[in-house]
Amino acid sequence: MKKFYLSLLSFTAVFVFFSFNNSVQLNQNGLPIDSLEAEKENFVNIVKETIKGKEGVSSDSVFRDIQMLKGVPAENLLNIMNYGFSKALGVGCDHCHNTTDWASNEKNAKQISREMMKMSGQIRDMISNIKEIESEKATINCTTCHRGEIVPALKMKD
Ligand code: HEC
Ligand code: HEC
Numbered sequence: 403m404k405k406f407y408l409s410l411l412s413f414t415a416v417f418v419f420f421s422f423n424n425s426v427q428l429n430q431n432g433l434p435i436d437s438l439e440a441e442k443e444n445f446v447n448i449v450k451e452t453i454k455g456k457e458g459v460s461s462d463s464v465f466r467d468i469q470m471l472k473g474v475p476a477e478n479l480l481n482i483m484n485y486g487f488s489k490a491l492g493v494g495c496d497h498c499h500n501t502t503d504w505a506s507n508e509k510n511a512k513q514i515s516r517e518m519m520k521m522s523g524q525i526r527d528m529i530s531n532i533k534e535i536e537s538e539k540a541t542i543n544c545t546t547c548h549r550g551e552i553v554p555a556l557k558m559k560d
Contacts, residue, residue, distance in 0.1 A: 430551045431492045438494050445495045446480050449504065453477075466505035470519045487515065490544035491552055518544065 427435045450457075453464050457477035462468040464476040471479055488495060495501055498511040507513055522542060529540050547554040 429492045430549075433492065433494070441494055442484055442488055445501060446484055449480060450477075467507065470516050486544060490548045490550070492548075492550040493552060497552075 429435050429438065453459075453476050456464050458475050460472065461474045461476050461479045462472040465479070468479075471482065474482070483495065487498070491497065498509050498515055500506045500508055522544070525542050529535065529542065532540075549555070
């Protein structure tokens, strides 16, 4: 009888383990979506706490090394970080940052992102010069290419 209960117990344990495992959804970079979202939210809140009362003030006078996003209100910069950059690439803040020193440029991905902003601006200008495009709002951003992946696709998925 004892043996029966023991095997039932281990069966339940295996079942619980697998059903838990199945519920972890991964993004296109193979990172668990839920914990990534929670972690980003947490970092945004930590930074927000340090800029209390200055949310509407220009990023370059609130943060320490703003080269591209000058004039953007501090709170908007955090939205760009969370929804514009992290989500577009499917990564956490730590892909580009040392999360104990946000102004540090030690990760290449951060400097690459500045160049990507420059490149995106150039492409936007080029698009607005294509006169035959009727849309007034023809534009691009990080999501246009990255679509949730670190390396943009070169071919359609099957
Ligand atoms: C894909 C790269 C990338 C990701 C992901 C990213 N950042 Fe950034 N972050 C940057 C770049 C680039 C800058 C500098 C912008 C500039 O020079 O105008 C920056 C600047 C910042 C700054 C200002 C630091 C200072 O003092 O100068 C903060 C704070 C920040 N990011 C927070 C975050 C948070 C929080 C997340 C996650 C929700 C995040 N970032 C995700 C690229 C990234
Ligand atoms: C026109 C398409 C395009 C746009 C728009 C674009 N990227 Fe990229 N990005 C690329 C390509 C292509 C690569 C190189 C991928 C490879 O082969 O490694 C890349 C690489 C990167 C990398 C390095 C990948 C890594 O290993 O970390 C970062 C970071 C990055 N992009 C951030 C951004 C951000 C932030 C934006 C928006 C400001 C952006 N990109 C907009 C096409 C684009």
